[in-house]
Amino acid sequence: MTELNVLNNKFESKEKIKVNLEFTPDAINVPVVHQVVKAILAGRRQGTAKTKVKSEVSGGGKKPFKQKGTGNARQGSTRSPLMPGGGTVFGPVPRSYEQKVNKKVMIGALRSVIVDKQLAGKLIIVDALxxxxxxxxxxxxxxxxxxxxxxxVTTDSNSLAIRATNNLKTAKGLGVDNLSVYEAVKYENLIIEKQAFEKLANKLV
Known part of the structure; x- marks a missing residue:
């Protein structure tokens, strides 16, 4: 059980809350955070790169030149990968880059980030924004x-605080249900409403 400070809307000390989380360096699992951040970024890739194979390029109905006597290697089609404008061998095709991450791993990564922010003095819990x-x-x-x-991070994903924050270049607002490990790592400070933090803490225990 750990006591954390709660601030008012002007970021002045107001009260303390108790949470069932251990805020110690041993609770931070860096490899797990790295794994989850990589998975999140991989899932955001479009995966639409595509090259045409031999059967998809235009031309190729006629033998480009006679079999013998030209001094060139024999060719049967202008669609061949050996010919300029021919198909591509082993080129990229549309695919999904998503990586599966178990729920326990995702929770462990988020817990590690929260603990790290608190130990660094970058976790700010506000009664209400x-x-x-x-x-x-x-x-x-x-x-x-x-x-x-x-x-x-607010309790309500439609909060006016989110709208005001999202127009800032160096800040972002999210509802607690949309909080991701990547966003938490990306920004230096984590400002979270008391109710949102309590909801989050219950998931991390």
């Missing part, structure tokens, strides 16, 4: 605490 949806206000609030490079 109230916002009018104005980017200027959010930039002023985060800038005053030197938190402009941050991932803002």
């Amino acid at each position: 109230t916002s009018t949806g104005k980017t200027k206000e959010m930039a002023k609030l985060l800038g005053s605490k030197n938190l402009l490079n941050a991932l803002v």
Whole structure:
């Protein structure tokens, strides 16, 4: 059981909460985080690269030149991979780059990132993020605490705080259900609402 500070909307200390997570260096599993981040990025690849094989290129109905007497190697079709404009051998074809990651591995990676952020002093739990949806206000609030490079996680995925944050170049807003290991690693600070953190912590135990 660990006690964590909870801040108010102005990032001032308000209360403490207890969570069933151990925030120790031993709880950080770097290889698992690396594996999950690689899998997430691989899944985002389009996989649409395609080259034409011999049967798909145009031409080829006629023998390009006679069999003997030219001094060239014999050829039977202009579609041959040996001919300019011919088909490609063993070229890329559309495919999925998705990598399977077990649920326990994904949870372990997210737990490692949360622990690492807390130990580095980069985990900020806020009671509630109230916002009018104005980017200027959010930039002023985060800038005053030197938190402009941050991932803002809210309980509600339609929160105005998300809309205000997503217009910032160095920050991003997400609902807790859409939180991914990659996004958590990408941004320096993790700002998360109290209810969202409690929901997340229950999954990580």
